[in-house]
Amino acid sequence: MSRLEKNVPLRRSSQNLKTSTTKTQSLRSKKWREQMLAYIFLTPSLLLFGTFLFYPLIKSVYLSLYLTDPRGRVALFVGLNNFVELVTNEKFFQSLIVTLSFTLLTVPTAIFLALLLAALTHNKIRGMKLFQFVFSLPLIIATGTGSVIWTMLYHPTSGMLNYVLTLVGLQPIHWLTDPAWALVAVAIMTIWMDLGFKYILLLGGLKGVSEEIYDSAKIDGSNPKRTFFHITLPMISPTLFFVGIVSVIQAFQTFGQIDVLTKGGPMYKTEVIVFNIYNDAFVNFQFGSGSAQALVLFAIILILTIIQFRFAERKVHYQ
Structure with a gap:
């Protein structure tokens, strides 16, 4: 074998190595360009997050x-x-207890009512579109507007609610000035205001369940009650899980309706933690104390969210 023939495999190997190196560099360059393009598209969002969040x-x-x-x-x-100082601040702990009570009053009740309405109206029956539209209406009403509406409904003498109570022989209630009823009154208004959003989400979850599953359940002899609890609820559990997390976060961040309806009164019975932060920071100009409370609130919401993911997600059925 001549020397030229011996060098042929070496040349081929060298050419293959160069080709492989060129391809690797080309792939790296392409990947780098794609990453730069992604960062360019993300820049507006990052600027908004940096300005209003970070x-x-x-x-x-x-x-x-x-x-x-x-x-x-x-x-x-x-x-x-x-x-x-927050550890020894009784007002802070009182606002935290009020916030927890408000959350327990609003979150389970709103989810239950939204799920009930969604279950009653998700069937394809003539006229159901009208009910779906009506039940979704609270979503488009601003917090301030809704609070003003309910302020008139809660009026002790000319309000519609007390008028109905007198018709059935009951005594009028001072909804917004009675310490025993003020938080309940705000909770009722909040449940109504949040109902539209939760209703739309749960209605979408119910509509996402395949009709073939219900047909199979009917063939197996399953009654409506058993079908709902053993088929429908597990199938919409991801939606319920999402609604639960968002609802808890919203409840801990409640401010608008408190500011319009009660201003935290009477006797601080409706002063939730966000309203307490607002008073310290923007009324008393104690930005240090207000910022500390805001960070504690952030930590509480984070812990509650982690707990929900840690325990509640176990029962979520992902298709």
Whole structure:
């Protein structure tokens, strides 16, 4: 074998190596261009998140370490003292208890009513579109507008609710000024306001269940009650799980209806934690204390969300 013939495999190997190297570089260059293009498309969203989410969060952490003067300017570094004072602040714990009570009053009730209405109206029966439209209407009403409407309904003398109570022989209720009824009144208004959003989500979940599953259940002799609890609920459990998490977060962030209906009264019976933060930060200009409370609220919501994912997600049936 000649020397030229011996060098042929070496040349082929060298050419294959160069081809492989070129392809690798081309793939890396293509991947780099795709990543840069992705970052370019994400830039507007990142700017919005940075402006309205990340910067306020970092600013809250910064302010929580300081005391501020009556004009809201940073005055003195106190470290974690703002957080330590929350432990002995009875008003903060009272607002936290009010928030938990408000959550327990609104979240389960709203989900139950939305699920009930969705189950009654998801069938393809003539006229159901009208009911679906009516039950979805609260979604388009702003919190301030809804609060004004319910303020008139709760009026002690000219309100419709007390008028109905007098018709059935009951005494009128001072809905927004009675400490025993104020939180319940705000909860009723909140349930009505949130009903449209939850109803639409659960109705969509019910419509996503295949009719073939119901037909198979009928053939097997399953009654409507058994079908609902053993087939429908497991099939819409992802939607229920999502609605539950969002509802808890919304309940802990409630502010608008409290501000319009009761201003946290009477006797602080409706002063939820967000309203307490608002008073400390924007009324009393104690931005340090308000920021500390906001971070504690963030931690509480985060912990509750993790707990829900840790335990409630076990019962979620993903198709």
